[in-house]
Amino acid sequence: MPAERPTVVATSGGFRRAERGGLDLAGLVHHAVDRARVPAGRRPRLCWLGTAGGDQRARSADVHDAGWRAGVDVSVLDLFPMPSVGDVRAHLLAQDVVWVGGGSVVNLLAVWRAHGLEGPLREAWEAGVVLGGVSAGSICWYAGGTTDSYGPQLRAVTDGLGFLPYGNGVHYDSEERRRPLVHALVGDGTLGETHCTDDGVGLVYEGTELAEAVAEVPGRGAYVVRREAGGVVETRLEPRLxxxxxxxRRA
Structure with missing residues (x-):
């Protein structure tokens, strides 16, 4: 069964170091699978898009192995040097979860648009495939956010897919320039209301409404930043661990 409503799990996390090397799926990816309502007796299907990192084969292999250990069937949709599946739309619609990795959100958006992915991704979302991702793979679903795609000095990106009509701030606690830039961009109107995550935190949307904040790491937060009459106001949301x-896995 697909998710009950179009669902996005936008995060600054999702993976952890495996005990014997490589990666394991962490709580945020597992939560995306939970949201997908996979029928009993069938392994979840997750499609990994590593476009933002240039479709690195080593990272794709790590994600594939992490899925195998967790009981999740992982497929990889590469776009370099060409799409790795013959029918991209059909492949995306056949998934339970589409998870997008980090890297350059500017390059990701450019490549996706060159290959016409925006329409199939929206169709999958509306059909109940859970969309998720980390960092660039989080920002892409929003109207925009903050990025280091252009260089070490963070800049705004304002041409996200816009499935979610907000700005997005990632790595809010671990990269000291993220918070002041979010506040400046909201203050001058470059970004509208902006939703932000500390590392290890995700935001879950049902349709375009923020349903809850969740975390795979205790003590971290999520934040809503708005421009009000008195200036920019930041409100902390306490995530559910x-x-x-x-x-x-326990169903």
Missing amino acids: LPPDGTW
Whole structure:
């Protein structure tokens, strides 16, 4: 069964270092699988898009292995040097979760648009495939956010896919320039209301409404930044702490 409503899980996390090397799926990816309502008796299907990192084969292999250990069937949609599947739309619609990795959100958006992915991704979202991702893979679903795609000095990106009509700030606690730039961009109107995550935190949207903040790491926060009459106001949201391996495995 697909998710009950179009769902996005936008994060600054999702993976952890595996005990014997490589990566394991962490709570935020497991939560995206939970949201997908996979039928009993079938392994979840997750499509990994590593476009923002240039479709690195080593990272794709790590994600594939992490899925295998967790009981998730991972497929990889590469766009370099050409799409790795014959029918991109059909492939995306056949997934339970589409998870997008980090890297350059500016390059990601350019390549996706060159290959016409915006329409199929929206169709998958509206059909109940859970869309998620980390960092660039979070910002892409919003109207815009802050990025280091152009260089070490952070800049605004304002041409996200816009499935979610907000700005997005990632790595809010670990990269000291993120918060002041978000406040400046909201203050001058470059970004509208902006939703931000500390590392290890995700924001869950049902349709375009923020449903909850969730975390795979205790003590971290999520934030809503708005421009009001008195200036820019930041409100902290306390996330719900997730189980490390999701609930679908215990269903």
